[in-house]
Structures are given as structure tokens and as C-alpha cells.
Amino acid sequence: MSEASTPSAADSSPSSSHRELTAAQRNAVAELLRVSPVADELGRRFARAGHELHLVGGSVRDALLGRLGDDLDFCTDAHPDQTLRIIKGWAESIWETGREFGTIGAQRDGLRLEITTFRAEAYDQVSRNPVVEYGTNLADDLKRRDFTVNAMAVSLPDHRFTDPYGGLADLAARLIRTPGTPRESFGDDPLRMLRAARFAAQLRFAVHPDVREAMEKMATDLDRITAERIRDEFTKLLCGADPITGLRLLVDTGLADRFLPELSGLKLEIDEHAQHKDVYEHTLTVVSNAVSLEEDGPDFVLRMSALMHDVGKPATKAVGPDGRVSFHHHEVVGARLTKQRMKAMRYPKDVTAQVVGLVGLHLRFYGYGRGEWTDSAVRRYVTDAGDLLPRLHKLTRSDCTTRNRRKAAALAADYDALEQRIARIAAEEDLARVRPDLDGNAIMELLGVPPGPIVGRAWKHLKDVRLERGPLDRDEAEAELLRWARAEGLVD
Incomplete structure (x- = not known):
């Protein structure tokens, strides 16, 4: 050419x-x-x-x-x-x-x-x-x-x-504009409103004022679009080069209310008597932080986890007698809400499970710096995270958005110490493959029982012991199994 x-x-x-x-x-x-x-x-x-x-x-x-x-x-x-x-x-x-x-x-x-x-x-x-x-x-x-x-x-x-x-x-x-009038274009295909936000995120383009106005007035028309088409556009938006711009546009135009109302719901009222961090702005910062920690291109699971990690806060907000605000167990509520929302948006079960798992685990780290964690707690942290551990590291670090430099430095140092401790224990005990010190066959032989629920209960007990005390040698493991079996009335 x-x-x-x-x-x-x-x-x-x-x-x-x-x-x-x-x-x-x-x-x-x-x-x-x-x-x-x-x-x-x-x-x-x-x-x-x-x-x-x-x-x-x-x-x-x-x-x-x-x-x-x-x-x-x-x-x-x-x-x-x-x-x-x-x-x-x-x-x-x-x-x-x-x-x-x-x-x-x-x-x-x-x-x-x-x-x-x-x-x-x-x-x-x-x-x-x-x-x-x-x-x-x-x-x-x-x-x-x-x-x-x-x-x-x-x-x-x-x-x-x-x-x-x-x-x-x-x-x-670098402008997003429609060939005809925005109202005609969006009337033909309401998904184009969501696509405008996606292009703003992907290409870092501005949306023409007429387009933005039509998005605000016609947001409810998005209800005519299937969940699968909305899901695909939203996924592309969240994985764009500048997802924050796209997310803000969704909230400001009311489009988010049509398929992801939890995002707009993070705009909690803040008054002089119950001060707390702006959860909406905090969430966008966490998403931005997570993006900066990616190593191999956009990671939807990490970004979605960052976006949803605090969606349980509105439902758990409480103000104590001293005026302080708390959000007890918001990670549990948030995990449930995340599962419901991603199911409604028709995300695959495996993707949903990963995001839900990270939302449920994102608070686990806090308290580590107080010196309360035993090696057993570290083992459980790693085991519960499983394959999600690398993403959990990134999500937890991204969640630190405090402007207090001393506090931020202390949290970063604490997490550095936790990762080093995980590495040490993993090297000693191969945490990636934590299993009971006796397998199912050994359990059946020692207890003289056939395959069934008793073997599963014994296996779980030995795994808990493994997490609590670390590796046992064969004699110690057999002695522990027999002690448990006697306590359960399975052997004399």
C-alpha cells in the first residue's frame, strides 16, 4: 500500500x-x-x-x-x-x-x-x-x-x-462519537453504551458530551441486553489499559446500576460523626494498584477480586457508641454477594470460584503484624489460598491504600515478612502439597476399616494435625491416628 x-x-x-x-x-x-x-x-x-x-x-x-x-x-x-x-x-x-x-x-x-x-x-x-x-x-x-x-x-x-x-x-x-445521533445509535443496540465505556478504558479515549448525555438518559435500555453480552463487554472494559476511567463512566452514567449495582453501592455516606474511608474511591485505588502488580498482561480474576473485595461493607456497616465505624465480617458477606453477582452475569463457575475465594480471603493477613501468627496459621493461610496464593499476595498488597506513610511502610514490611516466612516453611515442608502423613490405604490398614466416611474423617484429622504441628514421622503419625480413633470409640 x-x-x-x-x-x-x-x-x-x-x-x-x-x-x-x-x-x-x-x-x-x-x-x-x-x-x-x-x-x-x-x-x-x-x-x-x-x-x-x-x-x-x-x-x-x-x-x-x-x-x-x-x-x-x-x-x-x-x-x-x-x-x-x-x-x-x-x-x-x-x-x-x-x-x-x-x-x-x-x-x-x-x-x-x-x-x-x-x-x-x-x-x-x-x-x-x-x-x-x-x-x-x-x-x-x-x-x-x-x-x-x-x-x-x-x-x-x-x-x-x-x-x-x-x-x-x-x-x-481521541474522541468517542457516534456516526448518527447517540439516541438513534443506542436505540438500535443499547450495548453500545457499555461499549463506549469499554473503549474509554481500552483506548484511553474521551466520550463526547452528547454520547455521555445519551448514556445517562438511556441507561435503563441496557436491560434489553442479555447477561452474556453485557458480561463480555464488561470483561473487556475491566481488562482495558485504563479500567478506572471506564468504571467511573459506568457509575456516573447509571449504567453500573443496571448490571453491577454493588459498585455504585460502595458510595457510602460519610459524615462528621462517623468518619471512614471513602469505600468507592478506595476500591478504584485497589483496582489501580492491582493492575500495577500484574506481570503477564491483564488478569481478570485479580482485577475483579480487587473490584469486589469490599462490596460487603454497605451491608455490614455499623457505628459504635464511640462513633467509630466498623464492617465486621464484610469479607464473608462480600464473598456471598460476589458469587451471586457473577452468577447473574453468567461467568463460568471456575472463574467465579476464584474471585469469590480471593474476596473471602482478602482480610486474613491483617493481624499478622501483631505477632499472633504461629507456623500453623501460616500453613493454613497457604493451604486455604491454594493456587490463589500469588494473586492473594497481590490483592492484599493492593488493599493497602493508607496515606499514612509510616503505616503503609509497616504493612508492606509485615507482608514482606509473611512472604519470607511462607518461603521458609514451604522450603522445609513443601507446603504446595500438604497432605496427611498417612494416606487412605495406610489408615484403612491400621484401623482395620473399609473405604467410607471413617477414612475421610481420619484423613481430615491427620491433615489438621499436619497443619498444626508440621510433618510427622511414620511412628508419630500412626500414634496420632490411634489416639484419635480411641477418642472416637473406633478402637479399644
């Missing part, structure tokens, strides 16, 4: 916006040159068959941002059956999972291609899923798209650039 074929800026003045547009052009050249052998070849195949093909949506946007990946989105006037005939024998693999929406998927030279028939997609204002009708031209297809930065196209194979709604200028201004 030559630079002359890429978008040109309308304003030739040496302004910041013009410089950003020029940079976007250069990004597009570099990114599209990389994929053009496959894209142009595909375009020629469609042209020979008498059909149009255009690179569209997020692919054009990301190319202009210099972050185009290996997933390319195309639109065409060809219907799915026609698309299949065109790519058959050329694509290395083909899938039809999106066929009901007019989309055919293919792979070629390491690139994943999604080719969608021009669409005129709208809601009937009652149903919870989009009604898809095929369109007839590129202009109408671009008009129905969510935002101007996603309503640009590069035609193939001639590389003609189409930008009818000023998406390039909005991209340079």
Missing part, C-alpha cells in the same frame, strides 16, 4: 491535530503493508467474482493507531454462500459459526479473517438480541456502526479510503 492511497488530512496547518493525523497515516501504511499481501489477494478474488471487499471497523482503527493484530475484519456485498465459494480452496481453514449474522471466518498465512455481508442491524425495541438484515452498500453499513472511529473503510484491492463521519479526526482527537 502506498502512502498516497492512505487517508489525507483536510487541514494542512501545522497544528497538533494535523501532526496526529499524519502520524496515523504513517501507522496505517506500516500496518497495512504487513497484511496487504493476503488482504489484496482476497480483494482481487472478490473483484473477479463481481463483488466488493472492504477492510473495516476495528481493523482500520487499529491500523491507524499502529496496533493492528492478526485478526482482520472485512465487509462485502457478497452473501455468505457466495463468500464461501470465493474463498474455498484459497483459505487454509474456514468456519461458519457466525453465519447466522452473515459472517464467514477464514485463516490464511497466520491471519484470521472475518468476512461479513453488508448489514442493516437493529433492535425491535423489545427483543434482547439484534435482528440482522443484509444491506446493499458500504455507506449504509458504515452508518450503522457504533462509533465514528469504527466507521472507516479501506477498499480492496485499490486501497480507497472511506471516512464519511470524520472518524480519522476523532481518532486524532
